[in-house]
Amino acid sequence: MVLPICVKIAVLMRREIPRKFTTTPGTRDILPPESTRLWDVQARVLRRFRAFGFREVVTPALEYSEVIEEPRLRDASFKLFDPDNQMVILRPEVTTPIARLVAQRLRNSPPPHKLSYSLPVYRRSGVGHGQAAEFHQAGVEAVGSTSPAEDAGAIALLVDTLESLGLRTPDDFAVVLGQTAFYEGYLRTEAPEVAPELLAALAAKDLVRVDELAGGLADEVADAVREIPRIVGPAADEAVLGRAERYAVGEAAPALANLREILAHLEAYGCVEAVILDLGLIGRYNYYTGAVYEAYSPDLGFTIANGGRYDNLLQRFGESMPATGFAISLERLLSVLPAGVAEPLLVLVGESVESTRSAEMLRESGVRVLHLAENAASDEAAVYAESVGAGWICYPASDGLKLARPGEEFAIVAAREVAERVLS
Amino acid sequence: MRELRIAVPKGAIFEDAVRALGAAGLPVEILRDNGRRLVYRAEGAEFIISRPTDVPVFVEHGAADLGIVGKDVLDEKGPNVMELKDLGTGACRMILAAPESRAEEVREAISHAEVVRVATKFPNTARRYFEGIGRQAEVIALHGSIELAPLVGLAECIVDLTATGTTLRENDLTILDDISSSTARVIANRGSYRLRHGDVAALVDAMQASGVQSG
Numbered sequence: 001m002v003l004p005i006c007v008k009i010a011v012l013m014r015r016e017i018p019r020k021f022t023t024t025p026g027t028r029d030i031l032p033p034e035s036t037r038l039w040d041v042q043a044r045v046l047r048r049f050r051a052f053g054f055r056e057v058v059t060p061a062l063e064y065s066e067v068i069e070e071p072r073l074r075d076a077s078f079k080l081f082d083p084d085n086q087m088v089i090l091r092p093e094v095t096t097p098i099a100r101l102v103a104q105r106l107r108n109s110p111p112p113h114k115l116s117y118s119l120p121v122y123r124r125s126g127v128g129h130g131q132a133a134e135f136h137q138a139g140v141e142a143v144g145s146t147s148p149a150e151d152a153g154a155i156a157l158l159v160d161t162l163e164s165l166g167l168r169t170p171d172d173f174a175v176v177l178g179q180t181a182f183y184e185g186y187l188r189t190e191a192p193e194v195a196p197e198l199l200a201a202l203a204a205k206d207l208v209r210v211d212e213l214a215g216g217l218a219d220e221v222a223d224a225v226r227e228i229p230r231i232v233g234p235a236a237d238e239a240v241l242g243r244a245e246r247y248a249v250g251e252a253a254p255a256l257a258n259l260r261e262i263l264a265h266l267e268a269y270g271c272v273e274a275v276i277l278d279l280g281l282i283g284r285y286n287y288y289t290g291a292v293y294e295a296y297s298p299d300l301g302f303t304i305a306n307g308g309r310y311d312n313l314l315q316r317f318g319e320s321m322p323a324t325g326f327a328i329s330l331e332r333l334l335s336v337l338p339a340g341v342a343e344p345l346l347v348l349v350g351e352s353v354e355s356t357r358s359a360e361m362l363r364e365s366g367v368r369v370l371h372l373a374e375n376a377a378s379d380e381a382a383v384y385a386e387s388v389g390a391g392w393i394c395y396p397a398s399d400g401l402k403l404a405r406p407g408e409e410f411a412i413v414a415a416r417e418v419a420e421r422v423l424s
Numbered sequence: 425m426r427e428l429r430i431a432v433p434k435g436a437i438f439e440d441a442v443r444a445l446g447a448a449g450l451p452v453e454i455l456r457d458n459g460r461r462l463v464y465r466a467e468g469a470e471f472i473i474s475r476p477t478d479v480p481v482f483v484e485h486g487a488a489d490l491g492i493v494g495k496d497v498l499d500e501k502g503p504n505v506m507e508l509k510d511l512g513t514g515a516c517r518m519i520l521a522a523p524e525s526r527a528e529e530v531r532e533a534i535s536h537a538e539v540v541r542v543a544t545k546f547p548n549t550a551r552r553y554f555e556g557i558g559r560q561a562e563v564i565a566l567h568g569s570i571e572l573a574p575l576v577g578l579a580e581c582i583v584d585l586t587a588t589g590t591t592l593r594e595n596d597l598t599i600l601d602d603i604s605s606s607t608a609r610v611i612a613n614r615g616s617y618r619l620r621h622g623d624v625a626a627l628v629d630a631m632q633a634s635g636v637q638s639g
Contacts, residue, residue: 130485176618206507208609232621276618296615301486303614 026125026133033342033389034334038136041165041334042118045138048161052153054116054140059097061120065089068096069316070285076123078133090122094137095325096287096313102143103317111144111321118330132331139307139327143314146322148258151291151309152265158295158305158326159271166338167297169274173304173336177235177262177293178281180308181255182244183228189250190221202229202282229280235263240277255290262291287313293326297336304332343368344422346392347385351375354396358415362394365419382406392422427469428616428623431483431491433476436587437608440513441492444608445469448630480505480611489616490624495606496585500546506617508628509610515587518549518603522581523574524596530581531600534559543573544583553583553603571595 023029030038046056065087068074073096077089091097094117102113118138125131140157142150155175167173183202187195194213201209207229214225224247233240241260248256259277266272275293283292284306292308307326314321345368348359359371372384381393385406395402395410401418404410413421432441432455446452451466455473464471472488480503482488491505496518498507520542522530533540539560544550547565554561564579571591573579583603586592592599610628617624 170619174619204507205505205614208507208510211510230625232618232625276621278618278621281618294614296619298615298619301484301613301615 024133026131028132028134036342037334037337037340038330040340041337042136042138042330044165045161045328045330046116046118048157048164049116049138049140052114052140052157052160054114054142054157057098057101057115057117058119059091059094059101059117061090061122062088063091063097063100067100068092070096070287072285073123076125078122078124091119092123093121094119094139094327095141095310098141098325099143099310099313099323100317102141102321102323103314103319107319112150113143114140115143116140136330137327138330139305139325141323141325143323143325144321145324146311148261148291149265151324152262152269154307154324154326155262155266155275155293156269156271158293158307158328159269159274161328162295162304162333165333166340167336171298173274173295173297174276175274175293175295176276176278176281177259177291178278178283179255179259179291180282180288181290182248182252182259182279183282185251185253185255186224186228186247186249189252191217191225198225199282202280207280231277231279233277234273235266235275235277236272244279258290283308285310291324295328299336300332302329302332304329304336342389344392345370345388345390346394346418346422347372347381347388347390348394348396349374349376349381350396352396358394358396358401361415362418365416367419367422378404378410394418427465428490428620428627429470429472429488431472431474431479431488431493433479433491433493434473435476436516437476437492437494437514440511440608444492444511444513444610444631445471448627450627477501483611483613486613486615489613489620490627491611492608493611494585495609496546496549496604498609498611499604499606500549502548503611504614506612506614507609508612508617508624509631511608511610511631514608515605516585517587517605518546518583519586519592519599520553520581520583520601520603521586521592521597521599524598526574526580527598527600533580534600540581541579542581542583543570543579545570546583546585549603550583571597 065079068077068089073092077092079087079089082088098115106113118136120134121137122134125133140154142154159175162173184199187198198210198213201213210229211226214222217225228247231240231243244256263272266275281292287310288308289311290309294303295305297304305326305328309324311322314323347370348355349372351373359369362369370388370390385393391405393404393406397412400412400414402410403413403418442452442455450469454464454466455471462473472482474482476493477497479491479493480497480501483491483505484503494514530540537559539562541562541564542550543564543566545566547563550563566573570582570584573582575595610631612624
């Protein structure tokens with residue numbers, strides 16, 4: 001009954017309402033099996049977050065535009081006006097909304113607040129840049145502690161999560177760790193007049209400009225200004241931080257000490273091997289104040305995850321609290337994960353009450369059953385089974401069940417043996 | 425692990441790029457076969473040949489680990505890549521130019537903050553330049569033969585790249601202002617730079633040496 005009406009409407013629309021029935025630029029429909037993998041990965045990620053005591057929160061998709069201060073994120077936001085004519089934006093990330101949430105809702109509970117989320121975020125993207133306007137971020141925020149153990153804990157959780165999904169280091173991924181306060185601290189101590197320009201050049205990842213600016217400084221300082229952003233190497237290699245040691249003057253000294261403490265905790269977590277140090281990494285957002293990190297895979301040119309310490313962000317919301325956290329981009333993570341083996345699905349065919357009873361009995365025995373409540377012939381059923389990714393077709397029979405893989409010969413199987421065969 | 429993949433631009437800085445890579449010890453001779461191949465595999469590296477403006481795209485997405493490209497392209501496109509080295513070669517200038525006969529007129533119009541029409545292959549650079557001097561322009565993006573635009577009245581002036589100024593002179597164009605200067609740069613994908621830092625740094629250092637020698 002329903003089907004013909006749908007068809008009629010579709011025909012009418014095609015003829016009389018010429019509208020764009022596609023998704024908007026940068027957005028997409030996600031279909032099985034990809035959607036199944038996305039939700040599976042999300043569930044597994046959140047399970048690891050819970051194992052470290054992080055509790056999920058949900059913030060609204062809409063926020064007042066004033067909530068987000070970061071210029072790059074503001075520029076990239078979708079903006080609209082609410083009924084009071086206030087500008088609101090679709091959240092371009094979740095860290096800042098959680099800072100707002102903590103400052104507003106949790107100021108009377110004892111810190112640290114360990115919160116997690118998995119939510120879609122929205123950013124305007126130009127056509128042809130290969131960037132999504134809507135994607136999923138899963139992350140954690142630990143608010144209310146300055147301890148380097150929290151930074152290390154977040155990094156260890158990131159490594160743990162990626163490993164729990166089957167990724168191995170160093171072949172599949174690495175976490176690159178930097179300390180924004182080290183270079184900044186050195187510059188403030190030794191070359192304060194050019195510090196803003198040098199930090200801007202480094203934020204733009206322009207080492208050529210860093211070299212140019214260094215050219216105007218005294219030799220010893222110039223060498224350091226060129227050298228520090230180029231200190232990159234495995235965290236397990238003592239020599240890497242050894243190179244940084246001689247530049248640990250003034251404000252840079254506590255920054256390096258902080259990095260060493262984080263590494264000591266990472267050692268205790270047993271995940272130093274997964275970490276590459278890069279003292280030129282200062283984080284993509286201005287709100288980062290300390291340790292920053294990004295996860296990379298050799299199979300992807302972009303970061304899978306990024307995070308860091310942001311001790312000043314909550315001040316804007318009236319609570320001065322230090323914080324650290326990271327966000328994983330789930331779609332990017334998915335693109336580097338090995339294709340998992342889907343749980344077997346069985347299509348049980350038939351309109352009779354006996355079919356319904358068989359379907360329910362099989363489900364109770366642990367089999368995933370899609371009941372196709374039509375008296376479909378076996379070739380039709382095979383086509384249908386392929387289209388839904390089912391590996392088995394089953395018909396009720398007088399002396400058990402007729403079972404086959406799509407396109408193969410049916411065999412009569414005792415009802416209690418079906419689960420054994422399908423799940424083996 | 426696979427060989428480093430390097431994006432080499434066609435056109436003006438192709439020779440500079442090949443020379444720098446060659447001096448770093450890479451087998452670049454295969455790149456000179458004038459064929460139509462787009463991918464060249466060699467011992468120690470894999471090369472892809474692309475339009476200069478596409479080099480940062482391949483590198484940003486990780487389809488190439490390293491690339492060589494003019495600073496002018498980086499300024500225009502603003503890709504999220506590591507800029508590692510100035511090779512010092514392929515020097516050219518980004519200029520504002522107008523037909524000799526109307527140069528004074530255009531200069532006046534700009535100084536009075538009138539809206540002038542500018543033809544360019546570098547619309548972002550042109551827009552930033554005019555914003556920077558507090559003047560107004562209507563930017564018309566073209567893909568080639570920019571010099572033609574003021575000759576046929578499509579635009580009053582142009583923002584374009586010039587190395588020797590020959591094309592400008594041939595078309596009776598005169599330079600009104602210098603916007604920036606550009607040389608060939610070595611860029612790297614953010615991930616490749618960190619995950620394969622040893623390989624990348626060694627190669628880029630070797631290329632720097634060659635840049636100093638030839639430049």
